[in-house]
Structures are given as C-alpha cells and as structure tokens.
Amino acid sequence: MRPAEVVQAEIHALLVATGGWLWGPSRARYEQLRDEWVAADAARVEVVEAA
Numbered sequence: 001m002r003p004a005e006v007v008q009a010e011i012h013a014l015l016v017a018t019g020g021w022l023w024g025p026s027r028a029r030y031e032q033l034r035d036e037w038v039a040a041d042a043a044r045v046e047v048v049e050a051a
Contacts, residue, residue: 001036001039001040001043002036002040003040004037004040004041007033007036007037007040008037010033011030011033011034011037014026014029014030014033015030
C-alpha cells in the first residue's frame with residue numbers, strides 16, 4: 001500500500017492536469033485514487049492508535 005501522502009500528490013496532479021474537470025476516465029481514476037487514499041489514511045490512523 002502506498003503512503004497517503006503519495007496518493008494525495010497523485011490526486012493533486014490529476015486535478016491540475018484536468019483543470020479540475022473530472023469526466024470519463026479522469027473521473028474513474030480520481031475515484032480509484034480517492035479510495036486508495038482513504039484506505040491508506042485509515043491504515044495510518046490504526047498504526048498511530050496502536051502506538
């Protein structure tokens with residue numbers, strides 16, 4: 001699993017590249033990245049809480 005910060009940077013790059021317009025393939029990619037970011041962030045929170 002990639003770190004949340006890496007995924008967030010990719011989301012940002014996608015938004016910049018599309019001018020903020022997410023249609024078709026760019027929308028699908030955004031949704032994949034969003035789901036990956038949520039999972040990575042949840043895993044990070046679990047690690048912090050366990051410590």
